[in-house]
Amino acid sequence: MQEHANAYVSTKELPQLPAPRNDAGPIAVLRKNLFATPVDTILTLVCGLFIVWAIWNLFSFVWLDAVFEGADREACLVEGGGHGGACWAFVEAKLGQFVYGTYPSAERWRVDTVFLLLALLTAGLLIPNVPYKRINAILLFAVFPVVTLVLLTGGEFELAGGAIALVFVLAAAATLSAVGSVPRISLSRLEMRIATWLLLGAIALMLIAIVLDTPTFEILGFSFSLLTMLAFVATLGAIGLSMMVGFGSGQTTIKSMVAPLVIAALFIFAMTADFDLRYVPTNLWGGLMLTLVVALSGIAASLPFGVLLALGRRSHMPAVRLICVIFIEFWRGVPLITVLFMATFMLPLFMPEGVNFNSLLRALVGVALFASAYMAEVVRGGLQAIPKGQYEGADAMALSYWQKTRLIILPQALKIVIPGIVNTFIGLFKDTSLVYIIGLADLLGTVKRGFADPNWITPTTPATGLLFAAFVYWCFCFGMSRYSIFVERRLDTGHKR
C-alpha cells in the first residue's frame, strides 16, 4: 500500500515544457480547432469543400436557377428536359390555398382578422415589457377562442337546451365556489347547501336528459326538453341563492358575484346571435389556417390537461391515480395515426343515432387528448424533481393542497421542464400534418394537393412546395424553441440546489 500511495510523486525532475503558444486571435483559434494535426487539416478541408458544394447547390436551386414569376407550368419547365431551379411561381400562385385552403375568397378577411388578433395577443403576452398581462391573458385564452370560432364558422349555432343548461351549470359552480371561499361563509350554511343540491340536481337531470326523451318546446328561440328546462331552472335557482348569500354577507364584490352569470349569458349570445357572417363549413378550412387551428388548440388544451393528469398520477387517492395512469398509458400506447383513424371511423359507430360530430372537431379532440398524455409525463418529470423539503415547507405553513400546488410546486416544476414542454409543443405542431390522412387539408396537405394540379406539374414543383412547407413549419418551431430559451434565462433566479 505504501508505495502505491505515493506513486504520483515524480522521483526525477521533469524537463520544462515549451512556453504555451499564443492562444488568442482568430488565427490561433482556427489553428487550434481546425488545423491542429495533419488529419485534422484533411478532415477540415474535405468537410469544408462538402459544405461549400452543398450550400452552392442549394443556393442555385432556390435562387440562381429559380423561377419567380409565371402563370403556369410553362414558366418552370426547362427546354430539352431535365430540371431547373425552384418554381416559386407555383408557390406564389397557390399561396392563397396554402394559407386558407378552400375558404371562400370573399370571406378570407375573417381569417386574416383572426391571424392579426392572434399575433397581437400572443405578442402582448409573450413580450415581458408589455403591460396589462392579466387582461391580455383573459382575452387570449377566453375571448379569442370564442371570437375565432364565431368568425371562422360564421357563428349562429343552434344550441340545444342541454348545452345552455351546461353553460349555466358552470356559471353556477363558479358563483358557488366564489361565495363558499369567503372566510365567514361556509358551504355548510343552509342556503348554500340548498344551492349545492340544486346544482347537483341540475347535473343529474342533464345526464338523464341524454338518454330519456321528453317533450320539447321553444323558449326565446332555444329548444328545451322538459328535463333540460328543469335543469336550467334549478341552476338559475342555485345562482340566485348563492348570490343572495354573497350579497347578504357584504364581503363579496359585485364583480365576483355577477361575473359568471354575465359571462355565461355573453357566451350564449356570442354563439347564437346572427352577426351577418356567411356560414363556412369546416370542410372548406385548410392550409396554414387549419394547421394553426389544430396545433394551437392542441397546445392550449394539452398543457392544463397534462398538468392535471400529472398531478392525478401522483395523487394519494387510489381511484384518481388509477384513472390517470390508465388514461396516460392508453394514449401514449397508440400512434396518433391510429387515434385519428379511430376518431373518424370508430367514434361514429358508438355514437347514438343522429349525433354527428364534425370531423375537424374529432381530430381536435384526438390530438388534444394525445398531446395531454405526453404533456402529463413531461410535467410529472418536473414534479419529481421538486425536493421533498418544498412540499414540507409548504405543508408546515398550512397551505392547502391547491395553494401548495399552484404557488410552490407547479411554478418550479414547470420551469424545470420548459424544454420538455416546448419539445412536446413542437412535436405536436409537426404531428398535426397527420390530419391529412383523415381528409383534412392542412398546410402540408394543401401543398401536396397543389402539386397534383396538372397546370403546375413540373419536375421541381414537388420539391419547391415541400421546401416551402418545411420552411413554414421550421419558422414556427424555431420560434418556439428560441422563445423557450429566452424564458428559461429570464426565470433563472440563481438558485442552484
Next chain:
Amino acid sequence: MSMTQESAPTPTKKMEISDEVAVEMDKVNKWFGEFHVLRDINLTVQKGERIVICGPSGSGKSTMIRCINRLEEHQKGRIVVDGIELTGDLKKIDEVRREVGMVFQHFNLFPHLTIMENCTLAPIWVRKMPKKKAEEIAMHYLERVKIPEQAHKYPGQLSGGQQQRVAIARSLCMNPRIMLFDEPTSALDPEMIKEVLDVMVGLAEEGMTMLCVTHEMGFARSVANRVIFMDRGQIVEQNEPKAFFENPQHERTKLFLSQILH
C-alpha cells in the same frame, strides 16, 4: 460549544412558564413499515417552555417533532397541540399548522420567490391578510433577524446563515404560538451558526414556546429549561440542563455526552 465554564443562569431561565399545556404527547407510537421509530413517547410541554432534544442519529428526534405538526402521522397514542387533538381530520391539522412554525435543517425556502414573497405567502393565502399589511409584518421580522436589506433578493443569492434566518422570519410571520426547530444549524458553516443561534436566543427570551432538536450544547445550557435525550425511539432521560450535563443518570446518556462533548 462553550461547555467548559459554568455560566450563571441567564434571565431566560427565570421566565415564568404558565401551567397551560402547549403540546401533549401521550403514549405516542409510530412505525415506518416494520420499523418502530417512536416507542411510547410521553411528553408534556408547557406554554413558554424551551425544550432541547438531543440524541444519536436515527433515534427518532426529527420524527417526533414532525409528528407535532403532522408532517408525520403517528399510529398510536394521542397528540394534543394547543388544545387541538391531531387526528386524520384535515381541518384540525390545518388549525395546528397555523399555530406551529417550523424551521428545517435545509431551510426549505421557496427558490422561485423573493425573500419578501417567501415571508408574505402564508399570511396572504392562509391568514387572508392584505398584501400591504403582510409586507409590513414581514419587514418587521426581517429586521429582527437583521436582514431587511435582502428582502428583494432570491434565496439562492443568500448565504446559508442568512437563508436560515429568513426561514425563521418566515415562520414568525404567521405569528405562531409554538416553534419547532429541526437541527437548524447543522447544515451551516461554523461562522454562520452564531448568527442563527442569536436569533433563536432572542426568540426564547421573548417567551416563545420552542422545541428544538440540536446538538448545540451551549445553546441548550443557556436557553433550555429542559433537555431531552432520545435513543432508539424512546425518551431515555430528561432534566434541567445543568443537572442533565453534570449528572446524567443513564449509561446511554453518559456515553452520548462523552462523545458529543469531545
